[in-house]
Amino acid sequence: MAKYPFESIEKKWQKRWEDEKTFAAAEDPSVPKEKRRYVLDMFPYPSGAGLHVGHPEGYTATDIYCRFLRMRGYNVLHPMGFDAFGLPAENYAIQTGTHPEVTTMANVDRFRTQIKSLGFSYDWDREVSTCTPDYYKWTQWIFLQLFKRGLAYESEMPINWCPSCKTGLANEEVKDGLCDRCHTKVTRKRIRQWVLKITAYADRLLDGLDGLDWPEPIKLMQRNWIGRSEGASVHFELEGHEEKLEIYTTRPDTLFGATYMVLSPEHPYVEHITTLEQKAAVAAYVEAAARKSDLERTDLAKEKTGVFTGAYAINPVNGAKIPVWISDYVLISYGTGAIMAVPAHDERDWDFAKAFGLPIIQVVAAPGETGPFDKTPDKCTAADGFAVNSGKFDGLPTDQAIAQVTAWLAEKGIGKKAVNYKLRDWLFSRQRYWGEPIPVVHCEKCGIVPLDEKDLPLLLPEVKSYAPTGTGESPLANIPEWVNTTCPCCGGPAKRETNTMPQWAGSCWYYLRYLDPKNADAFVDPAKEKYWMPVDLYVGGAEHAVLHLLYSRFWHKVLFDIGVVSDDEPFRRLVNQGMILGEDNQKMSKSRGNVVNPDDIVRDFGADSMRVYEMFMGPLQVSKPWSTAGLVGVSRFLERAWATSEKPIAGIAPSAEHLKLLHKTIKKVTLDTDTLNFNTAISQMMIFLNEVSKLDSLPRALWEPFVVMLAPYAPHLGEELWERLGHAAGVSKVAWPAYEEALTLDDEKEIVVQVNGKIRDRFTATAGGAEDALRETALALPKVREWTEGKQIAKVIVVRDKLVNIVVKG
RNA sequence: GCGAGAGUGGUGGAAUGGCAGACACGCUAGACUUAGGAUCUAGUGCCUUACGGCGUGAGGGUUCAAGUCCCUUCUCUCGCACCA
Numbered sequence: 040m041a042k043y044p045f046e047s048i049e050k051k052w053q054k055r056w057e058d059e060k061t062f063a064a065a066e067d068p069s070v071p072k073e074k075r076r077y078v079l080d081m082f083p084y085p086s087g088a089g090l091h092v093g094h095p096e097g098y099t100a101t102d103i104y105c106r107f108l109r110m111r112g113y114n115v116l117h118p119m120g121f122d123a124f125g126l127p128a129e130n131y132a133i134q135t136g137t138h139p140e141v142t143t144m145a146n147v148d149r150f151r152t153q154i155k156s157l158g159f160s161y162d163w164d165r166e167v168s169t170c171t172p173d174y175y176k177w178t179q180w181i182f183l184q185l186f187k188r189g190l191a192y193e194s195e196m197p198i199n200w201c202p203s204c205k206t207g208l209a210n211e212e213v214k215d216g217l218c219d220r221c222h223t224k225v226t227r228k229r230i231r232q233w234v235l236k237i238t239a240y241a242d243r244l245l246d247g248l249d250g251l252d253w254p255e256p257i258k259l260m261q262r263n264w265i266g267r268s269e270g271a272s273v274h275f276e277l278e279g280h281e282e283k284l285e286i287y288t289t290r291p292d293t294l295f296g297a298t299y300m301v302l303s304p305e306h307p308y309v310e311h312i313t314t315l316e317q318k319a320a321v322a323a324y325v326e327a328a329a330r331k332s333d334l335e336r337t338d339l340a341k342e343k344t345g346v347f348t349g350a351y352a353i354n355p356v357n358g359a360k361i362p363v364w365i366s367d368y369v370l371i372s373y374g375t376g377a378i379m380a381v382p383a384h385d386e387r388d389w390d391f392a393k394a395f396g397l398p399i400i401q402v403v404a405a406p407g408e409t410g411p412f413d414k415t416p417d418k419c420t421a422a423d424g425f426a427v428n429s430g431k432f433d434g435l436p437t438d439q440a441i442a443q444v445t446a447w448l449a450e451k452g453i454g455k456k457a458v459n460y461k462l463r464d465w466l467f468s469r470q471r472y473w474g475e476p477i478p479v480v481h482c483e484k485c486g487i488v489p490l491d492e493k494d495l496p497l498l499l500p501e502v503k504s505y506a507p508t509g510t511g512e513s514p515l516a517n518i519p520e521w522v523n524t525t526c527p528c529c530g531g532p533a534k535r536e537t538n539t540m541p542q543w544a545g546s547c548w549y550y551l552r553y554l555d556p557k558n559a560d561a562f563v564d565p566a567k568e569k570y571w572m573p574v575d576l577y578v579g580g581a582e583h584a585v586l587h588l589l590y591s592r593f594w595h596k597v598l599f600d601i602g603v604v605s606d607d608e609p610f611r612r613l614v615n616q617g618m619i620l621g622e623d624n625q626k627m628s629k630s631r632g633n634v635v636n637p638d639d640i641v642r643d644f645g646a647d648s649m650r651v652y653e654m655f656m657g658p659l660q661v662s663k664p665w666s667t668a669g670l671v672g673v674s675r676f677l678e679r680a681w682a683t684s685e686k687p688i689a690g691i692a693p694s695a696e697h698l699k700l701l702h703k704t705i706k707k708v709t710l711d712t713d714t715l716n717f718n719t720a721i722s723q724m725m726i727f728l729n730e731v732s733k734l735d736s737l738p739r740a741l742w743e744p745f746v747v748m749l750a751p752y753a754p755h756l757g758e759e760l761w762e763r764l765g766h767a768a769g770v771s772k773v774a775w776p777a778y779e780e781a782l783t784l785d786d787e788k789e790i791v792v793q794v795n796g797k798i799r800d801r802f803t804a805t806a807g808g809a810e811d812a813l814r815e816t817a818l819a820l821p822k823v824r825e826w827t828e829g830k831q832i833a834k835v836i837v838v839r840d841k842l843v844n845i846v847v848k849g
Numbered sequence: 850g851c852g853a854g855a856g857u858g859g860u861g862g863a864a865u866g867g868c869a870g871a872c873a874c875g876c877u878a879g880a881c882u883u884a885g886g887a888u889c890u891a892g893u894g895c896c897u898u899a900c901g902g903c904g905u906g907a908g909g910g911u912u913c914a915a916g917u918c919c920c921u922u923c924u925c926u927c928g929c930a931c932c933a
Contacts, residue, residue, distance in 0.1 A: 042885080042886090042887090214928095215930090255853085256852095256853050256854065256927085256928080259852075259853065259928090260852095260853085260927095260928060260929085263852070263853095263928080263929060264928095264929085266929095266932065268932075268933090270933085286933085287932095287933070288933060289932095289933065290933080301933090336931085343931090366931095367931090368931045368933095369931085369933075370931075370932065370933090372932085373932045373933080374932075374933070377933095378933050379933085380933085381933090385933065386850095386931085387931050387933070388933080390931095459932075459933090460932090461929095461932050581927080581928095584928080585928090643886085644886085655861090655862095655872085655873075656861065656862085657861060657862055658862090661854095661855085662926085663861065663862085664860090664861075666860075666861065666874070667886090668860090668861095668873095668874055668875070668886090669860085669861060669873070669874055670874095670886095671874080671886055672872090672873045672874055673873080674886080675873095675886090675887090675888095676873085678887095679888095682888095718861095718862075718863085718872085719862095719863070719871085719872080721872080721873095722862095722863075722871070722872035722873075723871095723872085725872055725873075726871080726872070729872095789868080791867080791868050793867090793868090793913085793914075795913080795914095796913065796914050798868060801868075833913085834913060835913090836867090836913050836914075838867055838914095841867055841868085842867055842868075842914090844867080844913055844914060845913090846913050846914095
């Protein structure tokens with residue numbers, strides 16, 4: 040069989056789609072809201088390596104879905120763009136001196152060409168790149184809105200620092216103590232930085248998840264990342280000091296069991312509450328803790344360490360004098376940086392108390408446990424139970440004890456209900472060149488002054504050297520003529536902010552710019568925003584679970600609060616595509632040599648084979664290994680479709696059997712495409728073609744619907760086959776075929792006959808036949824009688840159109 | 850350690866509690882040929898000459914009937930990891 044001429048077919052149709060702007064989306068007001076869909080792909084970072092086979096997976100899925108929706112009468116917005124600021128281009132610039140803009144734009148061109156070669160139905164007039172001034176003008180504009188609302192602030196605190204990337208990192212960018220990008224060990228560094236107050240939105244980011252159609256694991260990861268906990272804050276008096284020590288606990292019911300206190304080594308009280316005798320030991324411990332990275336503090340600190348400060352606190356519930364220690368198992372960044380230690384009911388406190396011989400008092404007993412409770416417990420238990428050794432709270436179950444102790448604390452004015460989050464504010468500044476300049480100046484008189492909105496964009500200046508200074512300042516700091524400016528407020532001398540924004544900034548809102556990409560007066564026209572938003576389906580990798588997807592939701596809520604978007608959640612439905620692994624079942628990587636280049640596949644097998652194969656590999660959401668042999672199978676399917684199309688088309692009616700197969704196929708392909716189960720839809724089309732390709736001539740009524748269904752999957756071939764059927768207008772505008780339920784049903788069914796659950800025989804019967812008749816037929820079968828002879832029939836189960844199960848005894 | 854997800858032929862995978870292995874790859878045999886990443890036909894879970902038996906990580910359970918529901922357990926992947 041001749042290889043079908045995919046090279047010429049694909050070129051021909053791609054050109055036609057481009058020339059005719061076939062997939063341009065317009066805000067047609069006559070289309071009701073429920074017939075509009077915004078289907079979004081996670082846009083790529085245009086790396087120097089070019090497109091990877093992983094990219095087209097999600098892109099093909101959304102493309103098939105969009106083409107399917109259009110054929111079913113939806114107005115579809117399906118755009119593509121580029122996440123174009125980022126470190127690789129800048130690192131390349133450092134090595135070669137080539138401006139990152141030059142390499143980035145070259146990479147964007149290459150990516151665009153590669154993406155177009157796969158025949159995706161994007162509206163290319165809406166393409167955006169986050170690094171162009173007309174785009175980042177609005178990224179800077181959003182930053183100014185954050186600043187004006189007090190959601191962007193300067194801070195100087197120890198942060199995560201990647202010595203290789205020479206920049207600060209957000210908590211979300213650190214995995215296992217390593218830089219998420221380059222896997223270098225992260226250190227701690229104290230520098231001035233910009234921080235976004237994402238914690239102000241913690242509750243809304245948490246609550247908003249409930250209404251989203253997202254994979255549960257992703258929602259759970261965001262919930263865990265936000266890490267809301269409820270408890271109480273309690274003030275402890277410090278013996279001989281004016282100030283009180285505030286702690287946070289989720290278990291105020293265990294207050295009577297607090298036998299010591301622990302401060303984080305960074306806690307502001309440490310210095311002045313430490314007694315003279317303890318000064319040297321405490322100072323040494325604090326210094327050692329400061330030198331350790333977070334990784335060392337957690338990973339290596341299996342053994343609890345700490346030092347007594349010499350100070351004592353007073354337990355407010357019983358007046359007991361308890362020692363105050365410092366230890367690095369208490370984190371300065373969570374709660375108040377200080378805890379009450381209840382060793383009997385907290386593993387960490389238990390370990391610490393055991394290591395330093397501190398007292399342990401049981402204050403919670405397991406349900407049913409009987410006293411006496413005056414012994415030192417021999418193990419730690421964090422489980423709920425009822426209060427003991429707790430004065431008037433004795434006997435209360437844990438939940439009630441928590442409520443009553445909290446109420447009692449509030450009444451006495453020594454504590455109150457409190458909520459804490461694991462989520463930290465978002466470290467937003469990068470000490471690098473290739474990012475959006477932060478649009479503020481530092482004025483000696485006026486302090487931090489935002490630029491006027493009319494002065495945006497604040498352009499990235501040219502620099503001689505792209506190399507980061509490594510001192511915590513970006514290369515921009517080395518350009519005095521750019522740094523030195525005048526204050527927009529007082530007109531006096533001022534210095535520009537030299538930090539830039541992280542890569543996440545541009546990707547936080549790109550889905551909004553697609554709606555109105557060329558608008559010079561607003562980041563989006565409100566009418567256009569209302570027309571399309573929110574995004575109906577967002578497809579991308581799961582690696583952004585707590586990065587992009589959390590940041591975007593945060594910005595979107597802020598934009599909602601200032602009234603420029605109409606929903607407070609941007610992405611209604613999210614689907615994560617699985618990873619495509621190498622043929623060796625390992626993650627694709629240059630070093631393993633198992634990388635598959637999409638260009639090679641398109642060249643050798645065509646874009647349609649590539650598309651259909653990636654969808655046929657298995658469910659979209661799971662990881663699966665690439666197999667070029669498997670791709671050949673799909674390629675054969677398309678070749679068979681081509682070969683079959685060369686048979687004469689007949690105006691005759693299809694046989695009843697073929698008609699039934701057609702309607703079954705339409706039903707399955709329709710349902711499976713709608714639910715993104717592309718692999719089984721393709722399988723059904725294969726079954727159909729395997730039958731129809733046996734015919735000598737093709738009934739038009741059989742072949743046309745097949746070509747239409749194939750078109751979203753293999754659009755080039757679909758268009759070509761449609762044209763060969765004598766149609767002038769493109770197949771992408773044709774209505775999706777309908778099926779008749781009655782024609783999908785079989786007239787005859789094979790009935791399985793089981794004896795005690797084992798299949799012994801089968802027979803055919805008219806569909807929908809009476810159960811009695813099925814039972815009688817089954818019992819009369821000779822093979823069945825062999826198995827039932829001499830035995831007592833206890834029960835006969837009949838499932839209409841499916842089976843008869845005869846239960847025998849003896 | 851905690852949390853989530855997944856374990857089905859030689860391979861990718863399919864199965865509203867009702868015929869396990871659809872579809873595809875690979876393999877075996879045959880046909881054909883303009884020798885191609887061909888095509889066509891038949892076969893292909895394991896054991897057994899057969900009758901039949903056994904089979905969805907392992908072990909229990911519920912049910913007339915379990916890959917599917919419940920319990921226990923193992924392995925792998927991902928996320929979090931002293932968050933008081």
